[in-house]
Amino acid sequence: MALRIDPHVHSALSDGTDSPRELLEKAVAVGLDVIGAMDHDTFDHWDAFRKAHAEMLAVGGNPPAIILGSEVSTSVNHAPIHLLAYLPDPSRGNIAAVLKNAHHDRLARMKRMVAKINVDYPLTWEDVEAEITGLTPGRPHIGDALVRKGYFPTRQEAFEKALNPGSPYYVFRPNIDTFEVVEATLADGGVPVIAHPFSKGRAKHVLAPEVVRDLAKAGVKGIEVNHREMVGEARQLAWDLAQELGLFVSGASDYHGTGKPNRLGENTMPEESLRIILELGVVPLLGSIEFTER
Structure with a gap:
């Protein structure tokens, strides 16, 4: 049976509502084999996930394996782009330098x-x-x-x-250039992936397909296609760009606990995409898995 992989979830250490331990326990309950710990603009959550994973193992639990990473809020030409940085080595300092003032x-x-x-x-x-x-x-x-x-x-x-961005109270986020974060992620040995690129209602400025093409040239490796905010033409556009540009396809819940209606495991990543992440990333997967035979 194929692995069930939800590579983009958030804990209470950023804007989710579940602790890392609670999140792991819920992942077990819904039958996930792998999750991606992608709290926003930080790598400080990694230690908490490592601790929670070890605690579950110590009491005979069977926690899902964890892809360690971070979701970095970036933009190009005022269009927001959420970039997933999978399995980099933060001690190399390149992404840390970009996020220093974030x-x-x-x-x-x-x-x-x-x-x-x-x-x-x-x-x-x-x-x-x-x-x-x-x-x-x-x-x-x-x-x-x-x-x-x-x-x-x-x-x-x-x-x-x-x-929301159309509200009179809204203040636009400080600009962090997406290309700079892609470069820093690669320099730290990580795997950059574009999250929910054409989500409806997230911003006034819409991401242009040509920017995705430029990001692929810069080293982006994958793109989220299966996501609840990617529907109809948006999902098809992401799929078509993945095929055109040779990007691996991802899918994820973008789970935030009770903070969003997104359900843990509602969208998942193909095994082959996880193989690519593990081959390219320098930090190992936390935990062990057995891939389905090719």
Whole structure:
């Protein structure tokens, strides 16, 4: 039986709601063999996943194997591109150098948004800080604070009404050049993959197919095709570009716990794509797997 691989999930160490241990246990419950720990703009979550994995093994559990990585928020020509960096060696320092100011800029952006929101929905930065329990703060934590204050019933509705790019409260994220992150990922021995490239409703500026072609030339190895926000023409376009450019095809839940409706394991990656990641990445898979015979 083919491995069930969900290579793009998030824990509470960024904007998910499950701890690494809880996430691993839920992955077992839904029959996943491999997950990708892709918390945002950091590699500091790796140790927590290693610890959770070891703890489950120590008590006789059978945790899924883990592809260690990070989802980096980047852009080209104002079009946001979420780049998945799989199995790099962060100690080489190339991605770390790119991300050095990202957290400072992220906090500054959030504080500007809170100040704008506060005009219509009384909200303080302290309210938002109370929601930040992980390593990487972001808009979901503003959404959670708005929910806790009673302004919206769910995080999703807070995004739809106050935190989306068309909202008057929205502040665009600081620019991190996608090509720079691709170069840094490759230099650190990692495997760069474009996540949900043509997602509907994520931003005003839409990613152009020509940019994907340029990113493939720069060294991007794969592209997410199967993702709940990639429907109809968007999914077909991603598939066609993968075939044209020789990119491996991925699929993932982009699971965030209760923070999003995405269900763990609802989309998965083909085994052959995982083989490529493991062949190219310099950090080994955490745990062991047995591939189906070719």
